[in-house]
Amino acid sequence: xxxxxxxxxxxxxxxxxxxxxxxxxxxxxxxxxxxxxxxxxxxxxxxxxxxxxxxxxxxxxxxxxxxxxxxxxxxxxxxxxxxxxxxxxxxxxxxxxxxxxxxxxxxxxxxxxxxxxxxxxxxxxxxxxxxxxxxxxxxxxxxxxxxxxxxxxxxxxxxxxxxxxxxxxxxxxxxxxxxxxxxxxxxx
Numbered sequence: 001x002x003x004x005x006x007x008x009x010x011x012x013x014x015x016x017x018x019x020x021x022x023x024x025x026x027x028x029x030x031x032x033x034x035x036x037x038x039x040x041x042x043x044x045x046x047x048x049x050x051x052x053x054x055x056x057x058x059x060x061x062x063x064x065x066x067x068x069x070x071x072x073x074x075x076x077x078x079x080x081x082x083x084x085x086x087x088x089x090x091x092x093x094x095x096x097x098x099x100x101x102x103x104x105x106x107x108x109x110x111x112x113x114x115x116x117x118x119x120x121x122x123x124x125x126x127x128x129x130x131x132x133x134x135x136x137x138x139x140x141x142x143x144x145x146x147x148x149x150x151x152x153x154x155x156x157x158x159x160x161x162x163x164x165x166x167x168x169x170x171x172x173x174x175x176x177x178x179x180x181x182x183x184x185x186x187x188x
Contacts, residue, residue: 060165064131067163067170068119070103074111079103084169114139131163137177141186146179148186155185
């Protein structure tokens with residue numbers, strides 16, 4: 001099933017709504033985050049609850065919540081509820097597999113570099129079967145990344161990702177990371 005609706009969310013995101021999606025609960029009673037807050041995606045991968053509970057559980061948003069929840073917590077099991085068996089990462093990290101196993105490998109590799117990683121969503125836009133996520137990657141740089149040996153500095157840098165959703169699961173992740181921003185954070 002392909003999503004036909006389009007919407008955009010900027011700024012505050014409902015922490016309780018995403019937590020409800022991740023735990024299989026209701027989002028009807030969710031309260032939005034404070035204005036201007038960037039909320040960790042494990043708590044905020046779906047838009048504010050005032051737009052209607054039904055909108056936040058369909059069209060692949062649950063898969064997106066699980067995807068960023070896995071990256072933010074290190075819970076690789078969430079990827080089985082996030083990506084399809086033929087999921088691909090574009091551009092592909094060297095040696096990264098595809099499907100659920102590849103997505104789980106991605107979580108382990110990223111968290112080896114940033115063990116306390118939090119993915120903070122700053123905006124979500126959906127159009128058809130594509131969900132675009134603007135976010136901040138924040139964590140302690142604990143292993144080589146972008147050619148830079150571990151600095152053990154807590155860093156934050158931007159990322160932009162487009163998730164293509166097929167039958168309720170992510171089939172393709174296209175991503176861009178602000179490597180220049182990362183390099184500034186670590187003093188390079």
